[in-house]
Amino acid sequence: MRNKLIASMAILLASSTAALADASDGKVKIGILNDQSGVYADFGGKSSVEAAKMAVEDFGGKVLGVPVEIVDADHQNKADIASNIARQWFDTDQVDAIMELTTSSVALAVQAIAKEKKKIDIVTGAATTELTGKQCSPYGFHWAYDTHALAVGTGGALVKQGGDSWFFLTADYAFGYSLEQQTGDFVKSAGGNVVGSVRHPLATTDFSSFLLQAQSSGAKVIGLANAGADTQNAIKQAAEFGITQGGQRLAALLFTLAEVHGLGLEAAQGLTLTEGFYWNRDEESQKFGKRFFERTGKMPNMIHTGTYSAVLQYLKAIDKAGTDETEAVAKQLHELPVDDVFAKGGSVGPNGRMFHDMYLLEVKKPGDSKEPWDYFNVLATIPGKEAYIDPAKSGCELVK
Incomplete structure (x- = not known):
């Protein structure tokens, strides 16, 4: 009996260790980088951060048995500031993916850094088609809309x-x-x-x-x-x-x-x-809108709801891949259908563009x-x- 108990404990410990190994650093960390004080503060801003937190909560707060953390910063619509934050997040703060990225110049700069570092970026706040055109990345995704x-x-x-x-x-x-x-x-x-x-x-x-x-x-x-x-x-x-x-x-x-x-x-x-979204379009969007309003005092636009969708899909991709390793997660992001309050029957092209109505x-x-x-x-x-x-x-x- 004692030997069986020891064996069971060893299997449990090995499973726990494997889960932690598959999720780097024992956590999954997502950075929301956008304009929180300038002309696009209402466009995305702190409300996008709340949308990201809603997605984490709706997913259950964990993936692969480890906690999911949201961090955020204001890039002030300046590519150099955004680049410095992105490098610090990737190099020292153990951030696994960066999202939102309002302002096209910022998004292009951060996507280039994410490509260099082999990290995921999902853009919901910027519009330029260059993100999935000549400056596309195997780890870059464009989610909510484009020009x-x-x-x-x-x-x-x-x-x-x-x-x-x-x-x-x-x-x-x-x-x-x-x-x-x-x-x-x-x-x-x-x-x-x-x-x-x-x-x-x-x-x-x-x-x-x-x-x-x-x-x-x-x-x-x-x-x-x-x-x-x-x-x-x-x-x-x-x-x-x-x-x-x-x-x-x-x-x-x-x-x-x-x-x-x-x-x-x-x-x-x-x-x-x-x-790409209107809260009063149908019953599901209305329910999401009212939940969002309770947290922010405003109804969501396509940037906010697109950020919710991007975070949720990223967590689904990690769960499906069984790891937060970038190549495996990027593969799942390209393959998994997108079906949530933002996009019905959405799909991701080989250039990282998410197709939705x-x-x-x-x-x-x-x-x-x-x-x-x-x-x-x-x-x-x-x-x-x-x-x-x-x-x-x-x-x-x-x-x-």
């Missing part, structure tokens, strides 16, 4: 509605350039034309000179190829110039529920935009909103295979 999906959604809708001439007001960095180019290409392929553009610095407070150029262009649509507080300020100041009253239409090319709330329905009504939305008039945060009419669902670039045409060297 191509936004161009297909918002650009396509307005051309069909007669908005066939465009002038772009563009944020002067990688994200803005990509969004302007791809939307412009889509407008032209649909029979429209681009009459001009102007670029503005990140975190601009005075849009008057840029808006005057857009107004004098005579374009039917002024495409705002920016995001966060920049888009909100541009819309507010456009109202002061009477741009929409003069017959021109504003297209917010990256605008989410968070920014509509900050702007208010009175100013935002009638705007057309594209998102996007939604064409119109901001309601104040009188049509039935409850707080009830801001959108869903005009159309855009299937993932239409919204995103075919991996074979992405320019990613990983695609055979």
Whole structure:
């Protein structure tokens, strides 16, 4: 009897040791790196951190028998600061994966470091298609949306509605350039034309000179190829110039529920935009939205819910692989279907792009909103295979 007991204890100890060995450092550590104090603080910010924590809790708090820890930091929209944090996290703080990564320049810089260090990164906050194009990585994944999906959604809708001439007001960095180019290409392929553009610095407070150029262009649509507080300020100041009253239409090319709330329905009504998630779309999204609201005091947008999905899928991949070793987890991230509150029937391409449906939305008039945060009419669902670039045409060297 004694020998059997000793043998059983030895097997149990060996199993426990094996589990710890399969999860490096006896824990799984995920870093949420984003803008928590600047123009994109509402866009993602601390609310994305809460979404990540929700995913860990919903998974059970552990994977492979070891605890899962969320850490976070503010990169201040600066690639050098983000790079320093990423290197410290990977080299000394035992962080296994970095996620969210608002701002395209930041995401590209951190993805390059993750590739060098052979670590996982999953981008939910940045938009550039370069992440899954020429700068793709075997360990890099793009989850919530990208500039191509936004161009297909918002650009396509307005051309069909007669908005066939465009002038772009563009944020002067990688994200803005990509969004302007791809939307412009889509407008032209649909029979429209681009009459001009102007670029503005990140975190601009005075849009008057840029808006005057857009107004004098005579374009039917002024495409705002920016995001966060920049888009909100541009819309507010456009109202002061009477741009929409003069017959021109504003297209917010990256605008989410968070920014509509900050702007208010009175100013935002009638705007057309594209998102990857809307909390009031169905019963499951409503339940998630209310849980999120209890923790944050706001309803989630596609960045928040996309971060939840990314963390959850990463943990599923570790569990399926039986280890948190990067190569094995990356393989599972490419192979596992994505089925959660954010994405139904989602799949990951060989370039790391996660394919999921996007939604064409119109901001309601104040009188049509039935409850707080009830801001959108869903005009159309855009299937993932239409919204995103075919991996074979992405320019990613990983695609055979």
